[in-house]
Amino acid sequence: MxxxxxxxxxxxxxxxxxxxxxxxxxxxxxxxxxxxxxxxxxxxxxxxxxxxxxxxxxxxxxxxxxxxxxxxxxxxxxxLTDRVAGGAYVWAGTDNYAQMLGDPKFWEALRNNFFWLLIVPAASTAFGLIIAQLTDRLAWGNIAKSLIFMPMAISFVGASVIFKLVYDYRPAGEEQIGILNAVYLALGGDAPQAWLTIPWVNSLLLMVVLIWIQTGFAMVILSAALRGIPEETIEAAIVDGANPWQIFFKIKVPQIMPTIMVVWTTITIVVLKIFDIVFAMTNGQWGTQVLANYMYDKLFRANDWGVGSASAMVIMLLVLPILVWNVRTARKEMR
Known part of the structure; x- marks a missing residue:
């Protein structure tokens, strides 16, 4: 059919x-x-x-x-169980959690998730807020917003393929099709770099993909919040002699702070579950492992259902408090 x-x-x-x-x-x-x-x-x-x-x-x-x-x-x-021959399960208690905590790859994934949490939500929210403010008064602002929002329509895997071409590496002497290497050599770099294999740098480059996608989301929500600010407060600040920087940081930002926090926590939940970008670009190699990819490796590659499920519980426990706080904040705003 x-x-x-x-x-x-x-x-x-x-x-x-x-x-x-x-x-x-x-x-x-x-x-x-x-x-x-x-x-x-x-x-x-x-x-x-x-x-x-x-x-x-x-x-x-x-x-x-x-x-x-x-x-x-x-x-x-x-x-809390272990799978044995024949498909049966036996009680294991906390053994799977102990095995997971003893795995260096788990701590690498947890550390990387922590750095993703520090950088991606803050950068996406900040860029979204700045773009929303800069395009708010422009005649062609809606066109700019549409272009910036477009990455939201692309799947994480699609965005990963695009940026994998941007970071592409070819040996020295060959023509570079990766934009990053082309720019690097044009600026006087010695030799093309395999960016996705360089520790720490590769994690930052993976974060750029998610920031590129989530900035459009943050921009749309924060742009609506900025438009909802009463004009009287801005006019009063202008009459009192406030400059544009003071109006933005002392008048506008405090009034939309609840919306900023909702956007920040929403992106935080996305980051805690990040899987597609890492899986498609590095598969967790070269120090880029994250919790969701670690869970996938254990469940479907190592066939270790116990440790894989334990890592899934860690992700759920990390997401749950933020999700509850986000729902409560949203309900307060609706009252």
Whole structure:
């Protein structure tokens, strides 16, 4: 079957099943379980109205349970067991965690994730804020914003392929197709460099890819926040003699600080789960390992489900507090 036809049929069946579920569940509720007739009609109507919202929420709860809660519980179980011959599992307790903590590659991944957290969210948010401010008053600002936002439409793997060509290395004497090496040689460099194999430099170059993608996201959100600042506060600052730098840092930035923090934490969660860029560009070699790629290596290359699940739990524990804080902050802003 052609993929397009299969997609249309899937959507069609899903819509029909959804409509059928809601219609039949309401019929069962109103006519069978709590019929609105007889001496208890009023009480039955009230009971049906109490249950009805849960009928609408049930599909969402079922999906969340199947695709979120169950994988978490299963990951916890796998992290505490060892797989033996025949596919059976035996209790291992904290042995997998101890093995993971004794692996130098895990600490390399944790250290690299820490540096990603220090650099990427701060740089993406700062660049997004600066671009939002600079393009806010320009006639062609929307065109500039569209161009800067474009990388958000590219997958992480697609962006990695683009930048892999930018960092491409050819031996000395051959024509360099990598922009970075071409610029490096034009500026007087001795020989082309295999940038992705140079420790620390390669991690920074990988971070550039994510910054390039996430800057557009930060710019759009912060641009909307800047436009929401009351003009009266800016006009009052101008009347008081404030210069543009003071207006930006002392008037605008404090007023949009909650939005800045939401953007920063959202990008932080993306960074904690970063996998695609590292996998596509270096596969964790040359000192670029990160937690998600370490988890993938253990699960699907080493077939070590215990240690792989333990590293997945580490990622979840790192993401969870930031996610909770982000949700609470967003709810406060909506009040």
């Amino acid at each position: 052609h993929p397009a036809i299969q997609a249309v049929l899937t959507v069609g069946v899903a819509v029909i099943v959804s409509i059928g579920y809601f219609y039949l569940s309401n019929v069962f509720l109103d006519r069978v379980l709590f019929p609105a007739r007889g001496p208890n009609a009023g009480r039955n109507i009230n009971r049906a109205n109490l249950i009805r919202p849960w009928l609408f929420l049930f599909p969402a709860f079922a999906a969340l349970g199947l695709y979120l809660a169950y994988p978490v519980v299963e990951t916890i179980r796998l992290s």
